[in-house]
Amino acid sequence: MDGRQNSRNGILSLTIKDKAVLYSAYMPFLENGGLFVPTNKPYSIGDEVFMLLTLMDEPEKIPIAGKVVWVTPRGAQGNRTAGIGVQFSEQDAAANAKIENHLAGALDSERPTHTM
Secondary structure, X not given: OOOHXXXXXXXXXXXXXXXXXXXXXXXXXXXXXXXXEEOOOOOOOOOEEEEEEEEOOOOOOEEEEEEEEEEEOOOOHHHOOOEEEEEEOHHHHHHHHHHHHXXXXXXXXXXXXXXX
């Protein structure tokens, strides 16, 4: 194995300009955070991926190295969007913090409170 298999899909590029889209793509329940990335390219769980993320109106792209933790294939039940769940690596804490900063308040506001 010469290592080309994991890089065959190249660099993922993801642009999120809308807070609602970011909220629906963000996966705070993953250690180090993660994002759902729509793609029709074939990936397997455990694949290492490199992503360039553009957030809102920020001029620079955020480089993120991650790992595929789930795959939604093309033609999935319920007309779900094909794509992959990418878990960020420990080195991407700054990217995760930036996402959470954009979503400040939104992450807690949608959760039901159980007070009486």
